Amino acid sequence: MTNIVMSDKIRRMKxxxxxxxxxxxSAHIQLVRAGEEVLVCDRNEPVARIIPCYANDxxxxxxxxxxxxxxxxPRKKGPxxxxxxxxxxxxxxxxxxxxxxxQQERESR
Numbered sequence: 001m002t003n004i005v006m007s008d009k010i011r012r013m014k015x016x017x018x019x020x021x022x023x024x025x026s027a028h029i030q031l032v033r034a035g036e037e038v039l040v041c042d043r044n045e046p047v048a049r050i051i052p053c054y055a056n057d058x059x060x061x062x063x064x065x066x067x068x069x070x071x072x073x074p075r076k077k078g079p080x081x082x083x084x085x086x087x088x089x090x091x092x093x094x095x096x097x098x099x100x101x102x103q104q105e106r107e108s109r
Contacts, residue, residue, distance in 0.1 A: 015041055032052050
């Protein structure tokens with residue numbers, strides 16, 4: 001038999017089944033806004049985590065990358081202000097350029 005040692009953080013993390021989460025979503029979102037993490041379970045099996053998002057800490061380009069799912073923000077805030085800028089991904093285009101390319105492609109059909 002294997003002993004699994006859980007960290008204190010995991011033991012203290014709020015656990016909630018999907019059915020309860022659906023019924024009490026606003027209350028759980030308020031916990032997350034306050035900085036707590038919520039572990040979402042399906043029939044008592046962990047399937048997801050809801051973690052706080054500090055969107056005001058990121059530049060516009062970083063927010064776009066997060067929204068696209070290209071990058072994930074760090075789970076914990078770093079020590080102090082932004083220590084280093086995020087690298088520009090290769091081939092990253094502004095929203096305006098993508099919109100123009102999309103229009104040109106659509107018009108050529």
